[in-house]
Amino acid sequence: MVDVVNLKCDKELVGSLQKEHGIFKAYHMNKENWVTVGLDGIVSDEKLKSLVRMSYYLTSGK
Template sequence: MDREELRQFVLSNYSAEPDRPWLNHPRFEVFRHNNNQKWFALVMDIPKSKLGLPSADMIDVVNLKCDPILVGSLRGDAGIFPAYHMSKANWITVALDGSVPDEKLKVLLDLSYELTATKMKMKTKQQNPI
């Protein structure tokens, strides 16, 4: 999946519009929940060297929130890296160069969306002290 395919998938499947919060990075797009404004995807173009790759060429990537239990095992997969410029314990960076299968990227995007969604709090019934 490339950058445009990811963008179209997000627009078609989630209630989110792209936001470009940084004037000095016009190609960086944030996708966030409408109700709580939390980010679930940050699409960027960065030098490959920022991911530890031996090149200064630019690469399109997406940062996604991830379950901390999965982060370590996912980083061993091709195209998945420690999060660029975000918490490496809770976020991953995924290359948008076709190295990660589309279905896997969609699952990771769904996970990120769910992890950043507003949580419903359950009301506890007060016990009758008598």
């Protein structure tokens, strides 16, 4: 069993992100705007932080 997190991404990046190891089509989310990231260490901490920042920006009230 692996912990995961769903993150909203720029629609233009979703396809290329899903080609990276540890990043998948979003589980139970809109697959055009969201990705699921495995928290098992495959995705680097820096990449994960970058994706979390993007998701926060895209989901926070402006």
